[in-house]
Amino acid sequence: MIQVHEIFVCKPGNASKLAKKFKEAMTGSGEPVTILTDMTGQYNRVIMVSQYENLSAYEKNWEKYKADTEAMKKMEAAMAGYQDMYLTGSREIYQIW
Template structure:
């Protein structure tokens, strides 16, 4: 199993807004696990946690998402200005032993 952290460092005042947006948009994703915001460490971080059986399943999830044109259209509409809420981001992929 692998766990994926998509990490966003938000502009001040935007972490909770971005977290709520991600939670809404990812609600029907079977791989979605949690949305987390920082309590210690770096400020203004939002971490979206997803879980997959393996890297192939992770790659396939992207391909499946792209195939559903209606779903992608709705997601793009909801996420239209999300890039205005964060400064930078990164992705971490962990293997669970």
């Protein structure tokens, strides 16, 4: 099992807005995603956490984002303007023991 953290460092005042955007976009996607915001540590961070059986399952999941489906169009509409809300980001992949 692996866990993927998509980490976004937001512009001040945008973390909760970005978290809300992610939550709305991921609702109904069928993908079990948890959206986190900071309470301690670095400020203005939003982290999307998802789990997959292995790296192959993670890679396969990306294929649905390439498809031109109605669900992807809805997700794109929900995410409109998100690039303007953050400064930088990173991805961390962990193996769960």
